[in-house]
Amino acid sequence: FDYNKPKWPVPYRRFDRRPDVDSFCEAIYPFCPTGDRDGRIPDLRDSDVISVYRLQTPVWEFKYGNLLGKMNIMHDAIGFSSSETGANFTMEWYELFQLGNCTFPHLRPDVYAPFWCNQGAACFFEGIDDLHWSQNGTLEKIGEITGKQFNEMARWVQNDNQTGIYYETWTVRSDPGPNATVWFESYDCSQFVHRTYRKLSQLGAKLSSRTQTNYTKIYLYSGEPAFLGNDSSIFGQPAL
Numbered sequence: 654f655d656y657n658k659p660k661w662p663v664p665y666r667r668f669d670r671r672p673d674v675d676s677f678c679e680a681i682y683p684f685c686p687t688g689d690r691d692g693r694i695p696d697l698r699d700s701d702v703i704s705v706y707r708l709q710t711p712v713w714e715f716k717y718g719n720l721l722g723k724m725n726i727m728h729d730a731i732g733f734s735s736s737e738t739g740a741n742f743t744m745e746w747y748e749l750f751q752l753g754n755c756t757f758p759h760l761r762p763d764v765y766a767p768f769w770c771n772q773g774a775a776c777f778f779e780g781i782d783d784l785h786w787s788q789n790g791t792l793e794k795i796g797e798i799t800g801k802q803f804n805e806m807a808r809w810v811q812n813d814n815q816t817g818i819y820y821e822t823w824t825v826r827s828d829p830g831p832n833a834t835v836w837f838e839s840y841d842c843s844q845f846v847h848r849t850y851r852k853l854s855q856l857g858a859k860l861s862s863r864t865q866t867n868y869t870k871i872y873l874y875s876g877e878p879a880f881l882g883n884d885s886s887i888f889g890q891p892a893l
C-alpha cells in the first residue's frame with residue numbers, strides 16, 4: 654500500500670491484452686458493424702487539416718429516438734473530417750453487449766460468482782450520420798488538428814483499446830453532496846471522449862465548445878468500500 658497515493662477513487666484497472674469474449678454473452682446489435690475488424694485507423698497525411706466534432710445523442714437513439722434523451726441518458730462520440738480527402742469518420746466507445754449487461758451481472762447455474770458480459774471497446778468507422786447526432790443531440794465543430802496529431806491520437810486509441818477493456822456504468826460515491834468521496838469512477842463512452850480530448854490537448858490541439866456540455870452519470874451511493882478478495886476467494890468455485 655502506497656501511503657503517498659490517495660486511496661480513493663480506486664484507479665481503473667488496465668490489462669495487458671483484451672481477452673476473448675465468452676460465448677454466453679450475446680449482443681442484441683452487432684458491435685461496430687462498419688468498423689475495421691482489427692480496430693485499425695487509417696493514416697492521414699501529416700499536413701492534412703482535420704476538423705474535430707463533438708457528437709452527442711440519446712442512448713439507443715437509432716431505435717427509440719429521443720426517449721432516453723428525455724431522461725438525459727446520452728451517448729458521446731467524436732467526429733473527424735479530413736480537408737484533403739473530404740472523408741468523415743466517427744469514433745466512439747461503447748459496450749459489446751449493450752448497457753444492461755454492463756450495469757448488472759448474470760447469475761448462472763453452473764457459475765458461483767456473478768457473471769459479467771461487460772466488455773467495452775472503441776469503434777472507428779467511416780462516415781458521420783449527421784441526422785443521428787443532430788436531430789436529438791449535438792453535432793458541433795470544436796476545433797481543427799493536423800494529420801500528424803490525428804495519427805498520434807490514433808496510435809494512442811489503439812493502445813487504450815487494448816488495455817482498457819471493461820465498461821463500468823456506475824459512478825460509486827459516498828453521498829449526493831458536493832464534498833462526496835468518489836469510490837469508483839465510471840468507465841463509459843463519455844470517459845473515452847474526455848481521455849481523447851485530453852490526449853489531443855497534450856498533442857497541442859486547441860478544442861473548445863460554444864455551449865455547456867453535460868455528460869450522463871448514474872450514481873451508486875455507498876459507505877466506504879472494503880476489499881473482500883477476488884471471485885474465487887469470495888464465491889469459492891470448487892475445482893471442476
Ligand SMILES: CCCCCCCCCCCCCC(=O)OC[C@@H](O)COP(=O)(O)OC[C@@H](O)CO
Nearest residue numbers: 711712713714727728747752753756841842869871
Ligand atoms: C438497461 C439498464 C440501464 C440502466 C442505466 C441507465 C443509465 C446509464 C448511463 C450510462 C452512460 C451511457 C453513455 C454510454 O456509455 O453510451 C454507450 C452506449 O450505451 C451507447 O449505445 P448506443 O447503442 O446508443 O450507441 C451505439 C451506437 O452509436 C453505435 O453506432
